[in-house]
Amino acid sequence: MIAVEVESLSKRFRRQTVRPYTTIKSAIVDIFRRRRSAEAESFEVLSGITFSVKQGQTLSIIGRNGSGKSTLLKVLAGIYRVDHGRVRVHGRIGALLELGTGFHPEFSGRENVLINGVILGLSKKEVRQRFDQIVQFAGLEASIDEPVKTYSSGMYMRLGFAVAVHADLDILLIDEILAVGDAAFQLKCFDKIAEFRQHGKTIILISHDLASVEQLSDEVLWLDRGVIREQGKPQRVINQYRCDMLGQEERTGLYGPHESDRF
Amino acid sequence: MLAPFRELFAYRALIQILVARDLKARYRGSVLGLLWTLLNPLLHMGIYALLFSVYMRSATERYAVFLLCGLLPWIWFSASLMMGATSIVEGGSLLKKVFFPAHVLPTVTVTANFVNFLLGIPILFTFLVLYGVQMGLPVLLLPFIIVCQFAFTLGLTFMIAAVSVHYRDIPHILGHLLTFWFFLSPIVYPATQVPESYRFILFLNPFVPFVVAYQDILLYNVYPSPGVCGEMIGISLGVLLCGLCVFTHLRWSFAEEI
Numbered sequence: 001m002i003a004v005e006v007e008s009l010s011k012r013f014r015r016q017t018v019r020p021y022t023t024i025k026s027a028i029v030d031i032f033r034r035r036r037s038a039e040a041e042s043f044e045v046l047s048g049i050t051f052s053v054k055q056g057q058t059l060s061i062i063g064r065n066g067s068g069k070s071t072l073l074k075v076l077a078g079i080y081r082v083d084h085g086r087v088r089v090h091g092r093i094g095a096l097l098e099l100g101t102g103f104h105p106e107f108s109g110r111e112n113v114l115i116n117g118v119i120l121g122l123s124k125k126e127v128r129q130r131f132d133q134i135v136q137f138a139g140l141e142a143s144i145d146e147p148v149k150t151y152s153s154g155m156y157m158r159l160g161f162a163v164a165v166h167a168d169l170d171i172l173l174i175d176e177i178l179a180v181g182d183a184a185f186q187l188k189c190f191d192k193i194a195e196f197r198q199h200g201k202t203i204i205l206i207s208h209d210l211a212s213v214e215q216l217s218d219e220v221l222w223l224d225r226g227v228i229r230e231q232g233k234p235q236r237v238i239n240q241y242r243c244d245m246l247g248q249e250e251r252t253g254l255y256g257p258h259e260s261d262r263f
Numbered sequence: 264m265l266a267p268f269r270e271l272f273a274y275r276a277l278i279q280i281l282v283a284r285d286l287k288a289r290y291r292g293s294v295l296g297l298l299w300t301l302l303n304p305l306l307h308m309g310i311y312a313l314l315f316s317v318y319m320r321s322a323t324e325r326y327a328v329f330l331l332c333g334l335l336p337w338i339w340f341s342a343s344l345m346m347g348a349t350s351i352v353e354g355g356s357l358l359k360k361v362f363f364p365a366h367v368l369p370t371v372t373v374t375a376n377f378v379n380f381l382l383g384i385p386i387l388f389t390f391l392v393l394y395g396v397q398m399g400l401p402v403l404l405l406p407f408i409i410v411c412q413f414a415f416t417l418g419l420t421f422m423i424a425a426v427s428v429h430y431r432d433i434p435h436i437l438g439h440l441l442t443f444w445f446f447l448s449p450i451v452y453p454a455t456q457v458p459e460s461y462r463f464i465l466f467l468n469p470f471v472p473f474v475v476a477y478q479d480i481l482l483y484n485v486y487p488s489p490g491v492c493g494e495m496i497g498i499s500l501g502v503l504l505c506g507l508c509v510f511t512h513l514r515w516s517f518a519e520e521i
Contacts, residue, residue, distance in 0.1 A: 013519065014519070022429065022430055022431075023430055023431055023432035024430045024432055024433065024436065025432055027430065074518070077361075077362050078362035079358070079359065079360070079361075079362055079518050080515070080518055080519070081515040093362075095360070095361065095362070097359075097360045097361075098359075098360050103356075104284075104356075104357075106288065107284065107288075111284065114280060115277070115280055115281070115284070116361075118276050118277045118280055119277060119357075119361050119363050120361075123276060124276055124280070
């Protein structure tokens, strides 16, 4: 049973110039000055991505910063639309993409749990029923009624993860946020993820913590500058990734001997 | 074409929560709280009545009630547009991180202002009674006009919200435009007072049929003419469809632009 299927996915972004948005005034002025706003360059952030994830599998995506991992997750979550290719998702999908996903800073943790729970597909009644469990998992009983803007980044993450984890999702997308929690919470998270796998839920994870990636994942995807470089068993792909990284560092002279040889 | 409506229906719990949150946020920390929703149109009415009825000695009878009939719908309309224009940009944090149909955001704005409008209706009826206005069967058309206005307001808000993401000065321009639009609509003066040669301005104004319809059924106890009704239906449907088209066409650019 395939949970997520991606076929030849491509996505372009417009390169944003200094003026990221136009105003009507500037648009009119441009007409008079007879200047076309420079045909916005675009660059391909994802290209020809093809992979699939079976139900109950945990897939980790690794790669350097800027390789397109977060964009890929956002496409899977339905936030970006594909330019080419196809994404097929079977089951309820929810994403933890940034800290404070969907949190409104002025409102209390309680209100934000309700909003987030409903966005993730629960009914109001279900959210209320699970509210205590959620707060307990996050360990935020003391501050649940305070405005979320007063929360630390760890608290944000704990609350977001707590809601996502109690939301009847079949597929969970997690983007690099687990690193923010303290060791105690990380343990809770890993336990929960293990529990998810037992229940046959699918997880797609982005992480730079290669050790936990190796421990948690069934399969690893290595993205490099928008294309899949390697795909397969965690140990193999992670080793290749590490080698490649070291090699690159040597070439740019950070660890290599050739710079100092000049003197 | 129906897909956006199905999506909105599927997300109705979210819309309801966000509307409640919107209304709570507006009055949180304000001394008068909910009372302000009611006080606001009354204050407007008081000032305009002073200006036009007393200072300028307008010949319109029962001026204060006349004013209120057009003012309440106008406040719903203009507030929806103003707040709706920035709804996508402001809701950006949510849109970029979690999946839900962007249509929800302007819908929440229009609905929240609609609730405010509903709260003002008892005040309107109180004034109608106080001024001894005769009301009859035509009043039953009120829900029909309200539904048409909802569609019109929603459609226009969709359009403006979508375009405002790409042209960030639209909310500023909109404020001024709405002031002009207000005075070009027969809210502070009756349509009959407009000289023949200037009537075409009334015809060009899509909000006019609504104002006239409200005034007809509430104040003059007559059914709006078939022409006015037809215009209302045509304009509402047309603007709603246009607005939806524009919005749906632009929706995938939102996450990248905000």
